[in-house]
Amino acid sequence: MAITTMALGAEVTGPDRAAYEQSLTLRERTMYLTDRVADAPAWANDGKSFHYRRTARDGFEFVTFDVGNRQHRPAFDHDRLAKGLGAATGTTLRADRLPFEAFTTGPDGSIRVRIDEASYSCSLTSYTCARAPASLRRPNMYGVLRDLSVPADNTPHRSPDGRFEAVTANENIVVRSLADGSIVFRTQDGSPGNFYDPESIVWSPDSAKIAVYRVKPGFAREVYRVQAAPPDGGRPKLITQLYPTVGDRLDKDHPVVIDIAARKIVEPTDVLFPNAYQLSPLAWRADSSALSFTYNQRGHAVYRLVEVDAASGNARDVVTEKSDTIVYAPRMQHHDVGGLGREIIWMSERDGWNHLYMADGRNGRLRQLTRGDWVVRSIVHVDEARRQIIFAANGREKGIDPYFQHYYVVNFDGSGLRALTTSDAFHDVRLSPDKTMYVDLYSRTDMPPVMELRRVADGALVTEVERGDISRLLAAGWKAPERFVAKARDGKTDIHGVIIRPKDFDPGKRYPVIENIYGAGFDQFVPKRFWPFGLHAGGDEVVGMQAHADLGFIVVQIDGMGTLHRSKAFHDITFKNVGEAGTPDRILWHKAAAAKYSWYDTSRVGIYGGSLGGQNALGALLFFPEFYKAAVAYNGCHDNRLDKPSWNELWLGWPESDAYDRSSNVVNAHKLQGDLLLVSGELDMNVDPAVSMQVADALIRAGKDFEQMIVPNGGHGAGRSTEPLHYLQRRQFDFFVRKLRGETTPAWNRAAD
Template sequence: MICTALNTQRIVIVALCGALALPAIASAEPTREDLKRSVELRETWQYLTRDIAWPAAWMPDGKSFSYRKTVEGGFAFETVDVATLNKAPAFDQQRLAEALSTELGEPVTALRLPFEEFAYDDTGQAITFAIHYEGWRCTITDYQCAQQIDHRRPRGFGVVRDLSVPADNRPRVSPDGAWAAFVQDNNLVLRKSGEASIIPLSEDGSEGNFYDPETISWSPDSRHLMIYRVKPGYPRHVLRVEAAPEDQLQPKLNSQLYPKPGDAVDLEQPVLFDVSARSHEDIDRGLFPNPYQLSDPHWRSDSKSVAFDYVKRGFGQARIISVDAQSGATHAAVTENAKTFVYADRRFSHDVGNLGQEIIWASERDGWNHLYLIDGKTGRVKNQITKGDWVVRDVVKVDDDKRQIWFAASGMNPGEDPYFRHYYRIDFDGRHLTALTPARADHVVRFSPDMTLYVDTYSRVDLPTISELHRASDSSLIATITKGDISRLTAAGFRPPEVFKAKGRDGKTDILGLVVRPQNYDPTARYPVIENIYAGPHDSFVPKDFWPFGYHSGGDKVIGMQALANLGFIVVQIDGMGTANRSKAFQDVAWKNLQDSGFPDRILWHRALADKDSSYDISRVGIYGASAGGQSTLNALLFHGDFYKVGVAMAGCYDNRMDKISWNEQWLGWPVNDSYAAASGVDNAARLQGDLFMIVGEQDSNVDPASTMQVVDALIKADKDFDLLVVPGGEHTVGRSSGPIDYVTRRMSEFFIEKLQ
């Protein structure tokens, strides 16, 4: 029986009395101090580890490599001399921090430099890295830093040029130095070296069908060039009102070029020019009739042909188109067809010897992502290089002379987590497959420039990072470089998340996830469950490496889940079907079916864990996510409201017709059809069950914030109750600090406490 029901500060606590043979409901009421400790957990714990290393960066001469590692108070960048194994600071972190502080206009401290990895430039005298997705270059001799500016004309999601910005029309000099090509009055022109006179090469260019100087590509022998003539696509702009700008009282109106699904994209016509004959020819479009995107032209080293990549609108086909330099005739060097989609962002090709005779090509045609050797003249498969029920994740190096490939793959080792990355070497003919990373963990390998050595950095969620130097010839260990120490972190209360797997909807495929419990977890109590969801088809998302704190660009990972769990929940994260890095069939579940989000697998996973764990209360399940995870969160309450009771959806792309063209046409195809409506939170708003809290940044430049407001409008029309927080000035990350507790995080935590506890 229920003995008391106490309502304090909107948090209801129910005490069970009598002799019921049920686990007690966890009922300690989280206080404001608990919330504060929860939000600050990342900062409190992050600097307790030692010698957790990041992947290495090699000096151009291969004599040393560098990496970041955890030290007292933050992070240090260290360099190892390969010959002596002596260690020294990679650079003067204090001077670099001062230089960045000046350029960024905000304080940067030496032990908290705002990047995790860097690369050396060709001289070894400067490093490059990214801060908030922007490229930077800093010298490590005189410590001068500058943002790397891309001078090319911006393109909305890569397919519609921003014509309000001038193109980069610097003269493109021919390899022999005799000519400079550029565009004048929308037409291609030449200028002989040392002369001022202009020689027109085209006359058919116009404002609505112009030659793009950024696509000029010279043949190595300087006899031909290729350029694209462009018919502009539809310049859709998203308008956002900035209600409370920091530099003025009155609101601002911001505009962003933002193509959406179904919009007309730039139509690029390749044109081949014979410089000496002053002639040109439009390349026949028969092999690329309906392009979503063409890559820039690429000449073969013998100047006999030029090639470009073609992705068909709707993503059902990808090709390499080869063009004969003399005749302009085309043939498909490679053709990849798919009944569902070709995953464009994961395409890989390598032109052996840069001659067009043989091409290394990644394909999922046998149901798994593998490498093939293609005859570049006929497009036929000469042989399949890799084969098996596992996936090639990345190609590191192709050695044309030795006819060998170094690559990363996952799923090859029976009984191991199928997402763990390992590294291998194989011959072009598929023989001599050699494993380089035997440890049962997730690996990131960085090879020396001459491929004779490599640094293997590996870990698991329960194995602190280990970094080792190996010989590439036989993978023998030269030295252990770092071994992570988490003793202080463990003493502070950290426990690695639990790995749990259950069978998916087909009854045979393993679905993997992580379980994070409160620090004061009581196995005799009953805890509400919260799922952290991101189900975007473009990747897998459950962490496999150790570092639990996330990255500047990667969110909070496990520590964010731990902070929420400490408020009295069991928090989990799952990779269901429809995500990447497994079989083609596994990912194909998402095709024209984004509302699925792997929920049939996720719910089975929850039920399987509840069957094994009496503290796991699946009568009280919440869910949260951002971006595509926000869409999945809403869809949980729309399509599975009998299971998920509470959702916090942040910055969601709730209607894929409102979101960016690139991501959505990849998974829902073209033309826009009923599959877009089927996944729409607007069209399905009347199905809402449970408690929904939506959060959106007013200035979200990734997902049109109007998508959130259209769901709001539909929910109101359907007479559905919900909560909404609009963050003025907020971007896609929808977070602003409010005193010692991040406002958005606090509001999300309080919502779950109120609705689930």
């Protein structure tokens, strides 16, 4: 591949077809060049073994590790399973490339696997496989709007003592005696506009009461897509989808207690949960005296644990989190110690960092268990007998990447904090069923995974289970991404990212830069673990970045302010500020890299992303045109009012404010200065492709030049993870070669020489 500099007035040829072919086939050519690179394991129910997938020459294999004799064995007969699954799916499968990454074991010894959107059950005796029945549960769009065109799962709920069962009939609860089938109790107030949800029924432990949600349906908004080129030919097809958007009326769930013996309904007032975005599933206290649920207020600024007395219906505020910005509900875990509501392990960012607290369930007082400038990520296990908590966290270990996940143990009184993981890497721990042992799988982008079996009591090593071998990959010329750190806009906070160089990198040249962007607040996105294609989220992203780089670019990915797993102040940058996407921090990171490396050309920076990343990519051209010169935006949200209420109302707030206009690529389309390739799949069922058309309309009305591709039959992954993947990747490569390198691309419509 010849990479040259643009000569004034001359047409310069860019990468040839062979170079493109090398980049487009990078994944296929290199994904099988590692050995014994393991995925996270799953324990057997008896705790005597665990199984996992690992790479092997030219494919993958599933193995079981026996804890007693410390020996590996095949998890099943791969050849027979390939034939059985092939017969069930109507395809021919390779035994060393089975199309799933994990499996679960049933009580009869069969295994269940998921392929695409379907589940299959396979006998490990006969090796016959059959498609598992689909879930009977009613679809709930983004957890806030039930699809009432689909019947709810009305499977009878049996009481713990086995005497009764509860179902719904004509929108009401019906309780029957299992002894003679007689109706013990029936509600009379259910209706289509205020119905009892059978999927929410929960019996009290003493079998005397039922807790259930009564539901007032929200607004059944529908959006439409036209399948213009059906695969079977013929006329276009109209596809209708139930799709709530920002500001829509959502389902209103209201908890109800049905006292079977007293034949009465106990219904609390909603003074403590008046304007719910979402209520959690109902949970009974162990003594059947009360039930509890969490309330996430619309607008996401209040999050509350509510307890309802089962006899009186009195609702009580147990613990409440409030914020001037957001309370990030997805990681607000809690644990009711003993199930009686007296001690509750609670997570909170009230001191500026996400930490563990012990709440007194009677008066709501909190006692902090962990503290410091680091983040608790999740509660992994609560050992009530030993009064200890096992949790995952990041940022506590100084001198290493603050995003590396580690595992710890702490006592209920906050004493005795100790680490279960110590290596300078990202750790993924799986506890044995009896919680006495754990498997620790750890890696870095520059270090293949190591799997160890250890004891919980003291963290001592029992045995090393796996150590990945990447010698063949290294021999093929692979180089790990460089981890690079620069200061944020405040001059203090470290911003982390990676730099990927082309395979024939020459430090004497200057390279244009392409940034891969996803600036959402629900996670961080720069890869932290080893990247073995498909073994974990982000693996293929790294391959895609390397494929771009090999055509003569520096490719980077950066976690700017507003992403997750740092302080609350760091996270809050995204609030009512989605259009920014942490870009001021990322630009400073780029400039720091250019100050260190002469080959890093910040006068030619492009950016690409999909979904929110697509919104971010176009937003970079609209809001920061002095820095970004070209963007490819896939399936972008672009105007958050037209998207689902979940994360849009979370980050931009509700009720609606001018923050929506400030972040809208539709409203701000007239500001376009750089070069844009706008891509959308016509059947995107995640983000309505109409919003990309609205961007195009606004650009046309503003007289702006841009390129646009509508992908027939393309979904939300069009251009990123689904077919026609190579075609769209090639178009993206072409776009950046032309716009950032100033070079011509192959004449693809002509036959190759």
